[in-house]
Amino acid sequence: MLKYYYGTMASGKSATLLMNAHQKKKNNIKCLIIKPHDKRDDKVTSRIGLESDCIVFYPEDDLFEMFKLKRLSEGITEIYVDECQFLTKEQIHQLWLLSRGDVTVNCFGLRVTYRNELFTAIQTLSVYADVEVKLEPTCTCKYCNEDATTHLLIVDDKAVLDYPEKFEGDVEGDIHFECVCIGCWLERIAKDTQ
Numbered sequence: 001m002l003k004y005y006y007g008t009m010a011s012g013k014s015a016t017l018l019m020n021a022h023q024k025k026k027n028n029i030k031c032l033i034i035k036p037h038d039k040r041d042d043k044v045t046s047r048i049g050l051e052s053d054c055i056v057f058y059p060e061d062d063l064f065e066m067f068k069l070k071r072l073s074e075g076i077t078e079i080y081v082d083e084c085q086f087l088t089k090e091q092i093h094q095l096w097l098l099s100r101g102d103v104t105v106n107c108f109g110l111r112v113t114y115r116n117e118l119f120t121a122i123q124t125l126s127v128y129a130d131v132e133v134k135l136e137p138t139c140t141c142k143y144c145n146e147d148a149t150t151h152l153l154i155v156d157d158k159a160v161l162d163y164p165e166k167f168e169g170d171v172e173g174d175i176h177f178e179c180v181c182i183g184c185w186l187e188r189i190a191k192d193t194q
C-alpha cells in the first residue's frame with residue numbers, strides 16, 4: 001500500500017512519522033526510514049526533539065532497486081519516507097512498485113509550494129497513492145488564526161512568488177516561510193506582488 005500523509009510546514013509531519021515508526025518497531029515490525037538528501041544531515045528530526053537515523057538517497061537513485069533486496073532479506077514491511085515532495089516523478093513510481101504486496105510505503109510531505117502550486121512529485125503521488133491522510137492542522141495562520149494550509153515565502157518583509165534558490169526546508173533571517181490560510185495567502189500576494 002502507498003500512503004501519503006500531508007500537512008504544512010510545522011504541522012508535525014516528521015514527528016508523526018517518527019512516532020508511527022517507533023510504534024511499529026515496538027510491535028516488532030521491521031521499518032526503514034529514508035529521505036532525499038539535503039544539506040542539513042542524515043537524520044529525520046522533528047521540532048519537538050524526536051530524531052532518528054535514516055538512509056539518504058539522491059534524485060538519480062532508483063528506489064525500487066535500492067530497497068527491494070533489503071525488503072526481502074531483512075523482512076521490512078514498513079517504509080517511511082520524509083520530505084517526499086522533493087522526490088522525482090520516477091521515484092514516486094518506484095515507491096509504488098515497492099509498495100505492492102505486503103509492504104506499506106508511508107510518504108510524508110508538503111502538498112503545495114510557496115507559489116501555492118502542487119509540487120511535481122505530489123501531482124504524481126496523488127495519482128498513485130492508495131490512501132491520502134491529511135494531518136490535523138496544528139499550525140495556524142499567522143494573520144487570522146485560521147488553520148494554515150499553505151505558506152508564503154517572505155523576502156525582506158515582502159511575499160514573493162519567484163525566488164531563484166531551491167529551498168530544502170526552513171530558512172531563517174531575511175528570507176523565511178510563514179504558514180497561512182488561503183485567504184491570507186491571496187491577500188498578501190495581491191498586496192506585495194502587484
Ligand SMILES: [Zn+2]
Pocket residue numbers: 141142143144145146180181182183184185
Ligand atoms: Zn489567514
